[in-house]
Amino acid sequence: MRRAVFRLAVTVCAVLWAMPARPGEVIYKYDAPNGVTHLSNRRLNKDYRPFFYMRVPQSVDPDKLMAVIRYYGRRHKVDPELVRAMVEVESGFVIEAVSPKGAQGLMQIMPGTGRDLGLAEPFEAGPNIEAGVRYMRAMLDRYGDKSLALAAYNAGPGRVSKDMGIPEIAETRDYVAKVMRRYGARTGMR
Structure with missing residues (x-):
């Protein structure tokens, strides 16, 4: 038996x-x-x-996160170097980062956006990166331009559409400039 x-x-x-x-x-x-x-x-x-996700230890060096970043970047057709630049600017590679406005994790995803993306574990590196990359892919598809997509990632797509460009928000303009500078330094793009 x-x-x-x-x-x-x-x-x-x-x-x-x-x-x-x-x-x-x-x-x-x-x-x-x-x-x-x-x-x-x-x-x-x-x-x-x-069951199927990448777990990353809480104390990890940025280069070790690149395997996760490359995987999700390629999967969702977003340049992994752009994702790396975003993570560097968003959270400084601190997995459990929380912004003063409540954005969480490596890609600093707001709880409401996380719910919309199905992100149940905002402080798990793999799921957070995957959700952030999917969201960035949607912004790239919507705006067709990296700078506008980054602005929408930071300030929200409604604000970018309303302003018909990068909003006159110092934080957003600074964010786009920092990400593009880091991205350009890694890829040789200006």
Whole structure:
């Protein structure tokens, strides 16, 4: 009987492992202390973590984050060097950074925007970078220009559309200039 239950459990796990998740669906995993792995389509408690994501230690050097940045940059067709420049300016590579306005994580995503992007773990490097890169991709698609996309990332797309350009907000103008300067220094672009 135990052998049959074990075979059934292994079969179920193999089927779940092989099944692709539906777009937008997250599978959560929990490794219990007794060695049993639990999978769920809901986060049942704080110990359940998204099954397929990149975890990065809290104290990490910027060059080590480049693997995550490259992966999501390429996946969403955003130049990884632009993403690196954004992370450097946004958070200074501090994974648990929080701005005075409440933006969170490496890419300084506002909680409301994070909810819209499905970001459940703003202080996990992989999910934060992935959400920020997806948002930047949307801004690039909308404006077709890196500077305008950066302005929209910082001030919001409504403000860029309303002003028909980079808004006259000192913080936003400074942000765009800093990111583009760092990006240009790394890529040789001006």
